[in-house]
Structure formats: C-alpha cells, structure tokens
Amino acid sequence: MEKDIEFLEKVSELFLENGAKSLTMDDIARELKISKKTLYQMYKNKESLLEEVLAYNLEIVISKMRNLDETIENAVERMLARDKGMVRASETNNSLMLRQLIKYYPQIFNKHMLYFSEKLSEILIHNIERGRKQGLYREDFDAHLYSKLFFQLTMTYDNSPFLDTTNISRTQYHQESLNLYMNAITSEAGKEVMKKIKQNKS
DSSP: OHHHHHHHHEEEEHHHHHHHTTHHHHHHHHHOOOOHHHHHHHOHHHHHHHHHHHHHHHHHHHHHHHEEEEEEEOOOOHHHOOHHHHHHHHGGSSHHHHHHHHHHHHHHHHHHHHHHHHHHHHHHHHHHHHHHHOOOSSSSOHHHHHHHHHHHHHHTTOTTTOTTTTOOOHHHHHHHHHHHHHHHOOOOOHHHHHHHHHHHOO
C-alpha cells in the first residue's frame, strides 16, 4: 500500500510539472524507472492513471478538510482556519495540469469536480448544522444550496469570462469569496466571532 501511495505521489508531481496532456506514459515509465509493459499492466491507458491520480489527490484534500471540521469545535473558527495543505492545493489549481485537464479531458475533470463538490457540500452542511446549534449561523437559508453556491464561487477563478485575474490574485479572490459566504450565513454572534478572529490576525 505504501508503495502505491509513493507511486501516486511521484506521478502526481510529474503531472503537475508537465501537464495532463503533455506527460506521456513513456515519460512516466522513464522517470519512475519502470518498464512500459509494467506500467500498462497497472493501468490500461494514461486516462485511467490520470483518474486515479486525481482521485488520490482529492481524497487528501477532503481528508484534511474533514480533520479540521472535527478538531476545531467553533464552526466559524473552523471555516476561517488557514491550512497549509489546503492553500497549496488551491495554488496548484493555476497549473498547466489543470488547464490541460479542462481542455483535453473535460469528462474526467467534470466527473472529479462533481465528486469534489458533493464531498465538500457534506462538510459545509455539517459545519452549518454545528454553527446553527452554536447560535453562530442563521436558520433562514438552505444549507445545501448555499454549500453549492460557495463551491461554484470558489471554482470560477480560472474560467470566469467576467473576472480579470491580472487585477486580483487567487489568494485574494478565495479570501473575498469566503468573506462573502461567511457574511451571508452568520448571525450577529457569528459576525462577532469573525471580527475577533480578524483582530487577532492583524
């Protein structure tokens, strides 16, 4: 199992460095010092390998988010928590791999983004339920719909025709998206928690 994880991590790095389309099975076999025959015994084609790499990386992100959800009791604090792994995952969105994935493998990309949206939605809904019990979130909104709206908003940085990414960085966009979402769902008590967190950071 450890060997499988090490293999997927190395292949993930190769895809990130070279792009989903540019990287070939020949390149992978050469870089990992295995024969092409062995590689094709493991995966029938590059698409099946790419799918497993994406699934592996999504599970890491989802696991980190679930862990934060369980270890930080206050629902507002959990949403505003900064996690290095999540930041890194966000930054790799602006990679050659993602651009080529959208252009050349849209079905694979859409399949995995749909899966990610479902898992993220579950985590956000759990957070909303906890925040409502704590009196930090409003009761008068649809938790499922708002979780989807938040995902939609955060995923539009790369492909929105209305956003000039030369004037706003990815980090700033994601921070403002989170602020918009949090201001929309928090009660007055929740807004006070947000204010204290921002004061402590400054």
